[in-house]
Amino acid sequence: MDTANVIPINVGHxxxxxxxxxxxxxxxxxxxxxxxxxxxxxxxxTTTTDDIPIIDLSKLMNGNDPDDFHTEILNLTTACQEWGFFQVVNHGIDLSLLKSIEKVVKDFFMLPIEEKQKYPMKPGVVQGYGQAFVFSEDQKLDWCNMFALGVEPHFIRNPKLWPSKPADFNETLESYSREVRKLCQNLLKYIAVSVGLKGDVFEEMFGVAVQAVRMNYYPPCSRPDLVMGLSPHSDGSAITVLQQDKGSPVGLQIFKDNTWVPVQPITNALVLTNGRYRSVEHRAVVHRESDRLSIVTFYAPSYDIELEPIHDLVDENNPPKFRKYNNGEYSINYLSNKLQGKKNLDFARI
Known part of the structure; x- marks a missing residue:
């Protein structure tokens, strides 16, 4: 370790x-x-790649042109199979709502520390304000402040953590979360079609889907080359929708072909179907002079659901790579370990 740029601190201070x-x-x-x-x-x-897939959701939802629909389904298949990530355009969410959620979230992070600490993220819990996935006193910390809330179903919410300031925070988050939930449902429908399944297969399989939101604020850092905004990991949800302040520097990077590729995404999809569609490993880096804000929605099956590779996607030539497991148990395992690449998949891997 380069100790020239390090100062000792009291643990947790x-x-x-x-x-x-x-x-x-x-x-x-x-x-x-x-x-x-x-x-x-x-x-x-500051650079991005033009190869990152872009999906036009309107071509899938309108269904007016069969050729456009077929082409976009093929694009979606390639995006999920080769990238595990894509950007969505014409997604149907009102742009004014996107601006509103960015504003109230940024306003929350700009509150005095005493106000934000009224909603603490307690050890071993991923709701509230603080740093998530920290389990030891010697674990390295990300250069990021987080504010996470459970949204749906209502029993996962902790009302004491929903802030009173900014005044329009809760109402805006409710409206935003409803629209993102619709987007997730539509994306899953077409992802099912892309692997030759009925469009409603995931909706029926998921039960009452779990939805949570995590807001990340990355202040500038004088030595961005020494720190990590968010440790490398893959998400434990079925779909993750990422929104970030359009004026922010590029911070998200995805790992593809043994290279970290910088991207400025609108949404990303992370779906596990027996290894055919793979969740993407990703991380966040920080900037020397500019801050960055991101709003991340996680959409996953009900905690009560038993999950296993879809039977229509496995056969003797493509046997199951993952065992049957309870999604609640998987979620507990995911949330009780630090972010570490794709290691959490070992929970279900055969």
Whole structure:
């Protein structure tokens, strides 16, 4: 480890990166400094790749042109099979609502620390304000503040964590979450069609789907080459929808062909169907001068559901790669381990 840019701190003392950033530190606290092998590369994160798939949802939903529908289904198949990630355009969510949710979330993060700490993310829990997936005193911390809330079904909510400020936060989040839920349902319908299944197969399989939102704020960092905005991982949900402040620097990177590819996404889809459609490993990096905001919605099957590879997608030539398991047990396993690449898939792997 490069100790020249490290200062020792008391464990658990300086963990709020916004407050830390206000001090204009010239050195980075040790608990945030990654080992050389874990640091982001010097890749120019202002560039993106034109190869990242873009799906026009209107061509799937309107159904007016069979050729357009077929072409877009093929695009979706390629996106899920080769990338595990895609951007969605013409998704149907009102742009004014997207701006509104960005504003109230940014306003929340700009509140005094004393106000945000009224909604603490307690150890081992992923709702509230703080840092998630931290399980040991020597674990490295991400250069990120998080605010996470359970949305649906209502029993997963903790009403004490829904903030009173900004005044329109809760109403805006409710409206936004309803629209994103519709988007997830539509995406799953066409993902099912893309693998030759009936469009309603996932809706029936999922039961009352679980939906949660995590808001991430990445302050500037004087040494972005030493820290990680969000550790590499793949999500535990069926679909993850990512929105970020359009004025933000590119921070999201996905791992493809042994390379970290920088992207500026609208949404991304992460679906597991016996390894045919793979969840993408991704991470976030930070910027020296600019902050970044992202709003992430996770959409997953009911905790009561037993999951296994879909029977229509396995045969003697393509045997199951994952065992049958309870999604609630998987969720507990996922949430009780630190973010670590795709390691959490080992829970269900045969």
């Amino acid at each position: 300086i963990q709020d990166v916004q407050e830390l950033n206000k001090t204009k530190p010239t050195t980075i606290p040790e608990r945030f400094v990654r080992d050389v092998t874990e640091r982001p590369s010097t890749l120019d994160t």
